[in-house]
Amino acid sequence: MVEKEIKAMDFDLKEILTPENVKRVSDKFNFSNEEDMYAAVGYNGVTALQVANRLTEKWRKKRDMEQEKDLSNAVSELKSLPPVKKRESGVRVSGIDNLLIRLSRCCNPIPGDDIVGFITKGRGVSVHRSDCTNINKDDAQARLIPVEWESALNDRKEYNVDIEISGYDRRGLLNEVLQAVNETKTNITAVSGKSDRNKVATINMSIAITNVSHLQKVVDRIKQIPDIYSVRRVLN
Known part of the structure; x- marks a missing residue:
C-alpha cells in the first residue's frame, strides 16, 4: 500500500525506501521499528499516504523547488518575447501584456470552463481546460500559469x-x-x-x-x- 502511494507520486521506490529513510520515518511516527509502522498501516492506525508523504518529503520539496524554478524561467522567457498586436482571445494573463494567447484546439475551452495557461516555447500561452489530459502530465506542470476569462470581451465574442x-x-x-x-x-x-x-x-x-x-x-x-x-x- 505504501509502495503504491509512492509510485503514484512518481518516485523511484529504490531511492525512497532505503533502510535509513524508513527508519527515520518510523522514528518520527514513534514506532519501535518499520514492521510496527507497516502493521499500523494494515490496521488503519496510520494511512499509507501519511507514511508515503513522510518518506518522500525531501524529494517532494526538491521537485517543487525545481518546478518553481522552471516556471520562473518560463515566465522570463514569455516576457522576453517581442510584443504582438493584441488579439481578442477573451483570456488574459495577469501582469503580462501584449502577449500571444491562443485557445487550444485539443479541448476547445469556452467562457465558464475552468482554464489554465500552458507556456509554449516561443509561441506565447496556449489556454486549456483544467481537466485537459494534454496538460495533466508531470512534464507539463512546470509550465502552467494562471489565466482568466475577460468578461468584457466574452459578452460579444463567439x-x-x-x-x-x-x-x-x-x-x-x-x-x-x-x-x-x-x-x-x-x-x-x-x-x-x-x-x-x-x-x-x-x-x-x-x-x-x-x-x-x-x-x-x-x-x-x-x-x-x-x-x-x-x-x-x-x-x-
Whole structure:
C-alpha cells in the first residue's frame, strides 16, 4: 500500500525506501521499528499516504523547488518575447501584456470552463481546460500559469464548439434539430450526420456560442425534441 502511494507520486521506490529513510520515518511516527509502522498501516492506525508523504518529503520539496524554478524561467522567457498586436482571445494573463494567447484546439475551452495557461516555447500561452489530459502530465506542470476569462470581451465574442447528437433515425429529425438550434439564436458553422443499421442517427454539429450557459441552453433545447437520446459536447 505504501509502495503504491509512492509510485503514484512518481518516485523511484529504490531511492525512497532505503533502510535509513524508513527508519527515520518510523522514528518520527514513534514506532519501535518499520514492521510496527507497516502493521499500523494494515490496521488503519496510520494511512499509507501519511507514511508515503513522510518518506518522500525531501524529494517532494526538491521537485517543487525545481518546478518553481522552471516556471520562473518560463515566465522570463514569455516576457522576453517581442510584443504582438493584441488579439481578442477573451483570456488574459495577469501582469503580462501584449502577449500571444491562443485557445487550444485539443479541448476547445469556452467562457465558464475552468482554464489554465500552458507556456509554449516561443509561441506565447496556449489556454486549456483544467481537466485537459494534454496538460495533466508531470512534464507539463512546470509550465502552467494562471489565466482568466475577460468578461468584457466574452459578452460579444463567439467560440466554436462541437456537439454530438444521438437519436432515433426518423424522417425530419435533422430538420427539427436545425430548427431547435436556430430558435436559440445560435449560428451553425458545420453539420454532418449518419445512421447505423440499428436506426441510430448521429449528428455532429459545430456551433458558435458565447459561454457555457449559452451552450447549455442549446443542449437543453435539443433534448426537448422527441426521439433524441443524448447531446454531448465533443472534446478532441
